[in-house]
Amino acid sequence: MYGWGGTILKAYLSDRKVVKDPLNLEFAKAFLGGRGFNSKIIYDDFDSKITDPLSSKNIVAISPGSLCGNTLSASRVCVSVARSPITGVFGDANLGSYFGGELKWAGYDSIVFYGKSKDLVYLQIEDDHVELKDARHLKGKLVSETDAILKEEMNDPEARVIAIGPAGENRVAGAIPLELHRAAGACGTGGVLGSKNLKAIVVRGTQGAKIARPDELKEAFKKTHKKLLSGPLYPLFSNYGSPALLDEFNREGMLPTYNWQNREVKNVEATYSTALKEKYGVKMVACLGCAVHCEHYYVVKEGRYATHGAGAEYEVTCGFGPRAGGVNLEAVLYINTLLNDLGLDVVQVSNWMNTLRHWWQDGLIDETDTDGLIFTWGEYEHTIEALKKVAYREGDFGNLLADNIISFAHHIAEKKSIPVEKLIRYIIQIKGMTQSSGDNRLMGIGAALSHGTSTRGSDHLRGVNTDIWLQHDKPEDIQGIPRELAKKFLDLGLSDPNRYEGKEFYVAFMEDNCAVIDSLGICKRHTSWEGMGIGLEEMAEYLNAVTGLNYTWQDLEKCGTRIYNVERAMQARYGLRRKDDYPPIRFFEEEVPAGPMKGAILDKKKYDDLLARYYEHRAWTNEGIPTKETLKELGLQDIANDLRKRKVMEVGK
Amino acid sequence: MEKVLVIYPDKCTGCKVCEMVCSLHHENEINPIKSRIQVISWEDKGIDVPMVCQQCEDPPCEAACPTHAIYRDPQTGAMLIKEETCIGCRMCVNACPFGGCSIHPDTRQVIKCDLCSGEPQCVEFCASHAIEYIPVSKGVLLKKRAAAQKLGELFQTLATTSTPYDL
Numbered sequence: 001m002y003g004w005g006g007t008i009l010k011a012y013l014s015d016r017k018v019v020k021d022p023l024n025l026e027f028a029k030a031f032l033g034g035r036g037f038n039s040k041i042i043y044d045d046f047d048s049k050i051t052d053p054l055s056s057k058n059i060v061a062i063s064p065g066s067l068c069g070n071t072l073s074a075s076r077v078c079v080s081v082a083r084s085p086i087t088g089v090f091g092d093a094n095l096g097s098y099f100g101g102e103l104k105w106a107g108y109d110s111i112v113f114y115g116k117s118k119d120l121v122y123l124q125i126e127d128d129h130v131e132l133k134d135a136r137h138l139k140g141k142l143v144s145e146t147d148a149i150l151k152e153e154m155n156d157p158e159a160r161v162i163a164i165g166p167a168g169e170n171r172v173a174g175a176i177p178l179e180l181h182r183a184a185g186a187c188g189t190g191g192v193l194g195s196k197n198l199k200a201i202v203v204r205g206t207q208g209a210k211i212a213r214p215d216e217l218k219e220a221f222k223k224t225h226k227k228l229l230s231g232p233l234y235p236l237f238s239n240y241g242s243p244a245l246l247d248e249f250n251r252e253g254m255l256p257t258y259n260w261q262n263r264e265v266k267n268v269e270a271t272y273s274t275a276l277k278e279k280y281g282v283k284m285v286a287c288l289g290c291a292v293h294c295e296h297y298y299v300v301k302e303g304r305y306a307t308h309g310a311g312a313e314y315e316v317t318c319g320f321g322p323r324a325g326g327v328n329l330e331a332v333l334y335i336n337t338l339l340n341d342l343g344l345d346v347v348q349v350s351n352w353m354n355t356l357r358h359w360w361q362d363g364l365i366d367e368t369d370t371d372g373l374i375f376t377w378g379e380y381e382h383t384i385e386a387l388k389k390v391a392y393r394e395g396d397f398g399n400l401l402a403d404n405i406i407s408f409a410h411h412i413a414e415k416k417s418i419p420v421e422k423l424i425r426y427i428i429q430i431k432g433m434t435q436s437s438g439d440n441r442l443m444g445i446g447a448a449l450s451h452g453t454s455t456r457g458s459d460h461l462r463g464v465n466t467d468i469w470l471q472h473d474k475p476e477d478i479q480g481i482p483r484e485l486a487k488k489f490l491d492l493g494l495s496d497p498n499r500y501e502g503k504e505f506y507v508a509f510m511e512d513n514c515a516v517i518d519s520l521g522i523c524k525r526h527t528s529w530e531g532m533g534i535g536l537e538e539m540a541e542y543l544n545a546v547t548g549l550n551y552t553w554q555d556l557e558k559c560g561t562r563i564y565n566v567e568r569a570m571q572a573r574y575g576l577r578r579k580d581d582y583p584p585i586r587f588f589e590e591e592v593p594a595g596p597m598k599g600a601i602l603d604k605k606k607y608d609d610l611l612a613r614y615y616e617h618r619a620w621t622n623e624g625i626p627t628k629e630t631l632k633e634l635g636l637q638d639i640a641n642d643l644r645k646r647k648v649m650e651v652g653k
Numbered sequence: 654m655e656k657v658l659v660i661y662p663d664k665c666t667g668c669k670v671c672e673m674v675c676s677l678h679h680e681n682e683i684n685p686i687k688s689r690i691q692v693i694s695w696e697d698k699g700i701d702v703p704m705v706c707q708q709c710e711d712p713p714c715e716a717a718c719p720t721h722a723i724y725r726d727p728q729t730g731a732m733l734i735k736e737e738t739c740i741g742c743r744m745c746v747n748a749c750p751f752g753g754c755s756i757h758p759d760t761r762q763v764i765k766c767d768l769c770s771g772e773p774q775c776v777e778f779c780a781s782h783a784i785e786y787i788p789v790s791k792g793v794l795l796k797k798r799a800a801a802q803k804l805g806e807l808f809q810t811l812a813t814t815s816t817p818y819d820l
Contacts, residue, residue: 285699
């Protein structure tokens, strides 16, 4: 078997036993790898009647993309859980870095964790040798400490580790696993790993990746490498990384400041990527096989916030910068390093902190609710204290907030006799997942719909990040989308970001495209998702050269549709419906107050109609559930039968 | 004109594309342990140093080889291995101060950089220009090597003395 490692590991934690299952080639061809594997495995293996995300019966699947370790631009491994502590339903998260390639070189396509270990353990993989080992000595260790200790114990500095920090062990909802500073952000998978008493996975693989058609791969490398480096956005991302978005968004009035109140932040330029690079950047670093190298290695040499680390994405510079009403970049970098080591999700917890500030601003909470901590805009010391309290579940405040911001809102509502809806309105979230630093009023209507319909809750990574990538006159100027589709999108008038009509086609395509990207392990920053050149055609060339199969880009797109439908069916089985596919209510009711985008708002009626057209285009019911025919056409007869048996199908016909 | 590989660790992003394309070129597979170049990284300190044969003027590997299996390619200046003569004794691996020689895990023979017959793949695919293939005189070559080595050492000591944060 080329391309895939050929083996799935099933780790039964309760029995401390790991079983090797051969990978079924037909399954691999249909679901590709990574996210596709995880979603189908979890759909099949999880008893959806289990409602507690921290139940020992929850399942975690960790799969490298099928191109991980085989090609350039592909490093990502997908971490999925049957139930996320944040959303309560299926969730997943992607991690770049080096772990995915190493796992492939050891010969594995997936690791699925069932049950719960009695004591803290870690999984050690050294090519064929796979063992669950005692991790009691790692209890409470930070992510970086765990990384160093496990490499030392394996006597192999080239080994790769993903680990949870104290936050994961303490089952904090916003906890995530990381490989040092590279996070599997979103959906709180770290708390699920913690609930299973699984501290880390360490892997060393020396088998490498056999290539079916090496000469074809060499040609594909040359072509794609050139395309990537000559892309119009390459200089920006390779020099400044995603923090460059902050500079750009601020100039265009698109920055979500003060928890999406979008008021002006004084001296906001202090948080620009140019300041980050000039004052604290040492050099740019990259994930495996990546030419874009979008991460800064940064050092704050001295002062209260002396620190060092890597990453510092737009999500942290905005989430703890202007979105928190603050401009202290040194404090932001300090928080970035701290959160990576505690194993907390920057996107989720920045949103929690900024919601607290917003409640504080409007007099809904005070020191009596926060164990004495103050949540004013632009304040950093109390925020740092709060983040530690959350990670370690210290005090009532830390312990209650660790369960999630929505449950915390319920607690405050009860304590203060405030209607809970009033508090929840402040939280920018969809399906319970708090939003990254994009604004659904400003990033285009496709992006708004895509956030709404995302199968893992509010998400800029599930489909359309922003509609501006279509803002071109000629199809050949649109990056990473097959020419005939780009032409169709322009003919439909989709170059207008604020147009509702026709966006269903763009969103559905991008959702499927992203499902393929996540399943192959390609970095989204190399693709049309971020206005870059790698599209389904290039992905098909890579996959064909590596596996010896013959996918067309349309075949790949269909795989994406299949994977997306598995996830929609799974979420429908949990009870998600049309009402869960809407952007946060504030974006329909609060206009952007000032700046170049003054007055921007979502139109409820137009969104309703767009959502209906999107379901129709998807061939789903008017409640957003895949129909029997749709599932059957995608080769998902088993899921169609399952939904019928559970009477999910009849709903919303 | 003879050319040499020059390494700039301060530009290296640690992405290992060089290892991937090197093993694909030489082995038709992707496997860093079969690559002729390796990036040694301390990711927590932001240090990445590509290690590869320097094609020395006075190669210790050649001197250490008991079967005279190592010779210079007159075209490119690369030190090459006569596979039929190499006995896999690893004397060259021990002698090389740069870790330029390694053992092929399957054949157990020595593998090392052959400059891809004058078109080094690592250079072609290095997006950050951390490896260059440039013509130089002997003197400049030695200087460059010394400078590259110093840069490597500099980055190793760069690890800041500050603690990342207080817990």
